[in-house]
Amino acid sequence: MATWFRQPSILPGFGLTLGFTTFFLSAIVLLPLAALVFKTSSLTWSEFVGVLTDPRAVASYRLSFGAALIAAAINGVFGFIVAWSLVRYSFPGRRLVDAIIDLPFALPTAVSGIALAAVFSPTGWLGQKLSIFGVQVAYTWLGVVVALILIGLPFVVRSVQPALVEVQRDLEEAAETLGSKPFYTFRRIILPAVFPALLTGFTMALARGIGEYGSVVFISGNLPLKTEITPLLIVIKLEQFDYGGAAALGFIMLVMSFVMLFTINLVQAWGRRRLVASGR
Amino acid sequence: MAGLAPRIQERRQVSAATRLGRAALIFVSIAFLALLLLAPLGAVLAQALENGWQAYLGSFADPDTRAAIRLTLLTAAIVVPVNTIFGVCAAWAIAKFEFRGKSLLITLIDLPFAVSPVIAGLVLVLLFGANGWFGSWLQERDISIVFAIPGIVLATIFVTFPYVARELIPLMQQQGSEEEEAAITLGAGAWVTFLRVTLPKIRWGLLYGIILCNARAMGEFGAVSVVSGHIRGLTTTMPLQVEILYNEYNFVAAFAVASLLAVLAIVTLVLKTFVEWRAERRTS
Numbered sequence: 001m002a003t004w005f006r007q008p009s010i011l012p013g014f015g016l017t018l019g020f021t022t023f024f025l026s027a028i029v030l031l032p033l034a035a036l037v038f039k040t041s042s043l044t045w046s047e048f049v050g051v052l053t054d055p056r057a058v059a060s061y062r063l064s065f066g067a068a069l070i071a072a073a074i075n076g077v078f079g080f081i082v083a084w085s086l087v088r089y090s091f092p093g094r095r096l097v098d099a100i101i102d103l104p105f106a107l108p109t110a111v112s113g114i115a116l117a118a119v120f121s122p123t124g125w126l127g128q129k130l131s132i133f134g135v136q137v138a139y140t141w142l143g144v145v146v147a148l149i150l151i152g153l154p155f156v157v158r159s160v161q162p163a164l165v166e167v168q169r170d171l172e173e174a175a176e177t178l179g180s181k182p183f184y185t186f187r188r189i190i191l192p193a194v195f196p197a198l199l200t201g202f203t204m205a206l207a208r209g210i211g212e213y214g215s216v217v218f219i220s221g222n223l224p225l226k227t228e229i230t231p232l233l234i235v236i237k238l239e240q241f242d243y244g245g246a247a248a249l250g251f252i253m254l255v256m257s258f259v260m261l262f263t264i265n266l267v268q269a270w271g272r273r274r275l276v277a278s279g280r
Numbered sequence: 281m282a283g284l285a286p287r288i289q290e291r292r293q294v295s296a297a298t299r300l301g302r303a304a305l306i307f308v309s310i311a312f313l314a315l316l317l318l319a320p321l322g323a324v325l326a327q328a329l330e331n332g333w334q335a336y337l338g339s340f341a342d343p344d345t346r347a348a349i350r351l352t353l354l355t356a357a358i359v360v361p362v363n364t365i366f367g368v369c370a371a372w373a374i375a376k377f378e379f380r381g382k383s384l385l386i387t388l389i390d391l392p393f394a395v396s397p398v399i400a401g402l403v404l405v406l407l408f409g410a411n412g413w414f415g416s417w418l419q420e421r422d423i424s425i426v427f428a429i430p431g432i433v434l435a436t437i438f439v440t441f442p443y444v445a446r447e448l449i450p451l452m453q454q455q456g457s458e459e460e461e462a463a464i465t466l467g468a469g470a471w472v473t474f475l476r477v478t479l480p481k482i483r484w485g486l487l488y489g490i491i492l493c494n495a496r497a498m499g500e501f502g503a504v505s506v507v508s509g510h511i512r513g514l515t516t517t518m519p520l521q522v523e524i525l526y527n528e529y530n531f532v533a534a535f536a537v538a539s540l541l542a543v544l545a546i547v548t549l550v551l552k553t554f555v556e557w558r559a560e561r562r563t564s
Contacts, residue, residue, distance in 0.1 A: 006379035011460055012470035017373040021385070024366050028437055029391055032403035035413055039406050078312045085309040089302055097310065099553045103317050105492070106545035106552075108499025110519040111538045114526050115320030118327055118535075126319065150316050182298070211396025214501035214519070218526065231398035235506060238402065243411060250402045257394040261387065 036254060039247035051248040060230040063141060067229075068209030071148035072156075076202045079156030080194075086157075087164040101157050104150050109214025116147055117219045139221030144229065147215040152205030159201030163194045196271025200264055207260035211253065324542050328535035339536035347513040348521035348537070351429070355517060356497045359436045363493055367444025368486070372474075375452030376460070386449065392441045400438040401506025404431055427509030432517065435503040440493045447489035448482060455481055484559040488552065495548040499541055 006014065040048065051057065085091075086098050104112065120127045120137040127138055137143050167190055175185045213231040220227040230253060237246040329336050339345065370389060374382060392400065406412050408425040418425060425431045459481070463473040479486075501519040508515045516524060518537055525534035 004380075006377055009377055009457075010464050011376050011457060012464065012473075013372060014377050014379075017369040018377070018379070021366065021370040021373050021389075024369075025385075025388055028434070028441060029388065032400075032407055032438070033391075033395075035406045036399070036403045038413075078308070081305055082309040082313065085306045089306055091306050095553075097313060099549055100313060100317055102549060102552065103321070103545060106495045106499075106548040107321075108501060108519050108541045108545070110501040110522050111324060111499070111541045111545070112320060114522065114534060114538060115324045118323040119319050124323070126315075150320070153316065182301075207394055211394075211398070212502075213396065213398050214505075218523075231396050231502065234398050234402055238405060238506060241411075243406060243409070246402055247406060250399050253396055253399060257391075257396070257399075261390070261394045265387070 033254065036247055036250050039243065040251040043244050043248060047244065048248050051245045052252060056224055056228065057230070057233060057249060059225045060228050060233045063144060063227065064210050064230040067141060067144040068148055068152075068206050068212075071145050071152055071209050072202050072206040074145075074149055075152045075156045075205050076198060079153055079201060079205075080160055080198060082153075083157045083160040083164055087161055101154050104152075104154050109151070109212070110218070112150055113147065113215040113218030116143070116150065116215065120146065120219065138219050139223075139227065141220075141227055143219035143221070144216050144227065147219050148205075148209040148212060151212050151215055152209050155204040155208060156198070156201035159197045159204065160194060163197035164190075167193045196267055196274065199267050200271070203260060203264050203267060207257065207264070210256060210260070321542060324535055324538050327531055328539040330535075331532050335532050336536050336539075339533040342533065344513040344516065345521055345525075345533070345537060348516045348518050349540070351432070351516065352498050352518040354429075355433055355436050356494055358433050359440055359497045360490060360494050362437060363440050364444050364486070364490055366441070367446075367448055367489060367493075370445040371448035371452050371482075372478075374449050375455075376457050389442050389445050392438055397439055397500065397502030398506055400503035401435050404434055404438075404507050426507050427511065428515060431507035432504050432515060435507045436497050436500050439500050439503050440496045443493035443496065444486065444489035447485045447492075451482055451485040452478075484555055484562065488555045488559070491548055491551050491555065495545065498544055 043051070082097075082101070086094060086101075117138055118124050120130070120143060122128065122131050122136065122138065124138070127136070130137060135142070137146055171189050172185055175189055176182075180188070211231060213229070213235075216229055217232055220229065220232075222228055222232060230249060234246045234249050234253075237243075237249065328339075340349075370385075374386060405426050408414055408418060408431065410419065410426075412426075425434065459477050460473050463477045464470075468476070498517075499519055500517075501523070504517055505520060505523070508517070508520055510516060510520060510524065512524065518541055522534050522537045522541070525531075525537065
């Protein structure tokens with residue numbers, strides 16, 4: 001193979017493994033996604049805009065994006081506290097807590113969905129208590145937020161944890177010796193070091209939340225214009241054999257995913273640059 | 281996404297205020313996790329056992345539920361090996377060689393993580409559905425992909441695509457290729473080099489990827505739901521069976537099937553923690 005394309009190596013298998021990788025990637029991921037773009041382009045411009053600006057669609061973006069944003073922000077705070085406790089403190093059951101963080105990755109989304117619905121429904125044990133205060137979580141937008149907090153939590157914790165381990169303790173101790181208050185030390189030393197990782201985790205949780213389906217549909221109630229997320233609207237359009245409409249909505253979500261992926265890459269590159277600049 | 285829990289060194293004397301803050305943060309963490317993770321898990325078990333063990337076990341006598349369990353196992357049995365082979369190939373190409381477009385390739389492999397599972401199902405319907413690109417071609421030959429088992433398998437391959445590759449690429453990049461180069465220079469064949477040199481080095485990472493891939497393959501809901509058609513006893517996997525039973529208000533049966541999936545999740549976490557512990561011991 002030409003050397004402009006790759007550096008020479010004595011290891012075998014380059015053609016075979018790269019060939020299979022690109023073939024399989026194209027067949028399973030790229031070709032299907034191309035079909036989505038192609039199907040969308042078969043709509044006229046006014047049809048396309050009509051689907052996207054339909055009030056039901058607009059309401060669904062607001063819910064999907066808004067709930068994912070709120071959930072990611074809540075995870076940013078609590079995920080940080082959890083990561084902090086796990087990295088900095090030793091307490092009984094720490095390893096167990098550490099292992100359980102990944103539960104949302106391992107638990108099928110449909111199971112988290114019906115489980116949350118059971119806990120937060122007006123007859124469920126938490127829903128009952130909340131309804132005393134007039135708060136209803138299940139079958140409202142709050143339910144969507146709760147489901148997305150569950151789904152997004154491990155992204156934040158697992159991003160922040162390694163960054164917290166890396167924070168230089170001697171800098172903190174130096175600040176304390178020089179009379180800095182704990183909160184000041186946190187704001188000026190710890191937060192700047194961990195911020196890129198926190199932002200990465202936040203964006204990953206946000207991206208996952210926007211696309212999430214299984215855990216949400218059981219607790220959201222799925223009322224058009226009120227508690228209907230965009231992925232559900234795609235499913236409804238498919239069930240009505242409105243393939244063009246489903247493709248248009250899918251296309252917009254795909255564009256969103258690319259923007260998110262791009263943002264995550266930018267944030268990570270920025271974090272690496274900062275790390276180099278600070279001489280570590 | 282490895283679990284990190286390094287040993288804590290108590291370095292200095294702490295004041296009462298610091299100790300109080302510490303206790304408060306630990307309490308907030310544990311309360312948050314208990315509310316968010318343990319309460320739902322407990323709810324699944326409580327609801328499944330609401331009418332006693334007899335009713336719980338009786339739920340699994342339903343032939344449709346049994347068919348769903350079989351289909352889930354079949355899907356995982358196809359998807360996990362396929363994605364494992366892909367993951368090893370991709371990691372070998374990416375970690376052992378320098379070539380143009382590598383970072384683009386890595387980004388594209390990660391793409392299924394960023395895409396909504398519903399989109400994964402949607403694209404298959406657009407390709408293989410009755411009005412899709414290959415729809416009429418498939419119909420003439422009487423092959424069904426969408427609303428049949430092949431669609432479920434393809435959708436599951438799509439959503440679990442990056443798991444093994446993602447674990448192996450950074451691991452193999454970090455390990456370097458000196459040992460493989462030495463083996464090749466000493467006259468070992470390509471296959472022998474992989475089996476005798478590389479595989480022992482990457483086995484824990486590989487196992488880790490396979491465990492996560494399997495959990496997702498068995499539990500996938502969104503993508504599979506779009507392409508399955510929900511034909512009872514034929515194209516319903518376990519998560520879809522949970523949905524069907526739940527929507528029929530057959531809560532005991534729905535939560536009974538869900539409890540099996542919850543056990544799967546817990547087994548996954550235990551295995552994952554064990555693999556991490558082994559890998560940690562190897563490096564230290």
